[in-house]
Amino acid sequence: MRKYLISFPAPAMKVPAEDLAAVGEAARQVIREAKAAGVYVFAGGINGDAAPVMVDADGTVRPGTYPQTKDFDGGFCVLELPSREAALLWSAKIAAACRCAQELREFGDDPES
Numbered sequence: 001m002r003k004y005l006i007s008f009p010a011p012a013m014k015v016p017a018e019d020l021a022a023v024g025e026a027a028r029q030v031i032r033e034a035k036a037a038g039v040y041v042f043a044g045g046i047n048g049d050a051a052p053v054m055v056d057a058d059g060t061v062r063p064g065t066y067p068q069t070k071d072f073d074g075g076f077c078v079l080e081l082p083s084r085e086a087a088l089l090w091s092a093k094i095a096a097a098c099r100c101a102q103e104l105r106e107f108g109d110d111p112e113s
Contacts, residue, residue: 002109003106004080004090004106005076006087006104007076007102007105008075009074010074014100023098026097027094027097031043033093034077043075043078044076046076052069075098077094088104
């Protein structure tokens with residue numbers, strides 16, 4: 001089994017305000033389905049109200065982020081699945097629920113994680 005990250009940036013989801021509740025429920029239904037299937041690891045959205053910080057090896061904390069992730073926002077889901085094909089199917093389910101394309105990435109195989 002491999003872990004897959006299924007995600008989207010916030011600007012990708014162009015949903016009218018009146019549809020947000022339905023989209024949220026559709027997304028939660030896919031998460032419930034993933035839990036029932038035993039493939040759910042974690043899901044959520046980035047809290048835009050909490051500013052990112054950088055934490056150095058010596059524990060120093062400073063405001064900011066890596067330049068390539070300064071606009072990291074949106075939602076994500078981590079699923080543990082038997083194949084890339086299964087990950088593509090779950091990505092399609094999430095895309096339909098969220099009404100936007102999903103990015104699929106596979107985590108590296110690490111037996112300790």
